[in-house]
Amino acid sequence: MTLDLHGYGWMLWRGLGLTILVGLGAMGLAVTFGLIGAWGKLSRYRVARWLADTYTTVIRGVPELILILLVYYGVPTLIQDLAASAGRDLRVDLNPFVAGIATIGLIYGAFATEVFRGAFQAVPRGQIEAARAFGMGRVLMLRRVVLPQMWRFALPGLGNVWMVLIKATALISVIQLEELMRSADIAARATRLPFTFFFAASLFYLGITIASMLIQRRIESWSYRGAPRGQS
């Protein structure tokens, strides 16, 4: 059985490309937020800990769809209101591509925060002490001993975050970005063949996931060089 896409195949492929772009951008942002968040959670400073806890609590407590709508419609309004109160007339439109990446990144940054926090704590204390005992300063120790090992512990968790994140990009179809989900939706309406197009879209998502798993396995086996055998 072949899937007849009635000439809308190119649209799905274009949507796939956009989904992957949004996914990669959001993942990059999530990793950044995650590192900052984990640093905050493990910080000596109470303010930093409090900020990081608030971040993860809010993200976990509010549905993703609402966060997306809040960012897309709320942030421009907020900026305009602020400008207005300063006596300026400002018209802000958020690009859905940017808004999508920002929101998905922000949301999954909270999950990455937990992943990184666990990974930092999994770096054996003794190895950190050895670094200190050899006269390494904080930055050198972080760069040469903590981060390289932290990644090894973080990779499986980050792989999970990526898998969930790429599926969550379907949510940003609500802000009119023609990624995979929205493209399928448009095609389904035009042809009145919802099953065909949503089924095709699901195969695309599955394809991304399978490809991701293969890549992840590669990266992990590379990063596990030298890890105790039981761990790899």
Add this chain to the structure above:
Amino acid sequence: MTPDVGPREAALRVTNLHKAFGSLDVLRGISLAAHEHDVIAIMGASGSGKSTLLRCINLLDVPDAGEVHVRGELIHMSFDRRGQRTPANPHQVDRIRTRLGMVFQRFNLWSHMTVLQNIVEAPIRVLGVPRRRAIEQADHLLRKVGLYDKRDDFPAHLSGGQEQRAAIARALAMEPEVLLLDEPTSALDPELVGEVLKVIDDLAAEGRTMLIVTHEIGFARAVSSRTVFLHQGMVKEHGPSRQILDEPRSERFRRFLSGGNWGRPALTTPSQTGESETP
């Protein structure tokens, strides 16, 4: 113990060191000095503060009171905003640490680096030794501890004895003035103890200045010039190793040596440390 004031600057001098963890007074006024070529064995029951003493010397733990001098240089201390005692100058501490080699009970090799990378890491990154020279020196040390064929292996693929020898090579690569060893053999299977003790024995014969926390009485007698016995946070007994290990003065030390209050039998007898007929 009164610090013996020698004609030369001691390689390491610890004066009146105090350390408490919460309400637990672990060190209650420890003083000792290691002159060049001294090998000092530190003994004491589990929990008597041996590790804490070594960790206070290189500031992995911050002593509550007391002074540490490394070849005459005092490690300066001050108090932070909350009244916690803290090193006055972290850079001084980092610099002093490069002069004090540390060998840990559980090796603590960096597991993402090969043996060679472990050894050259700090010389290159901390001391700024050119890579080529660091590698040459590491290879020399690896031959010395009998690990040259393992230089490109990761620590997880070594036996405990090999790991500890690699850790000793890593410490030596910094060309430290004093080597601090915290029970270097007590995490090892009995049959691996000898190979590590042999390496330490060679270092003693070279005239390295060392502080060794050990439970190996035979080894201490053969290798160390002096022995210090810690009890309840103080130096209970100290003196030339042969003398006080053969004729302990205090009842406490006698009981310790006969294994009465120490759950583990001494693993090594002098004959097992082998080549140590030299003193």
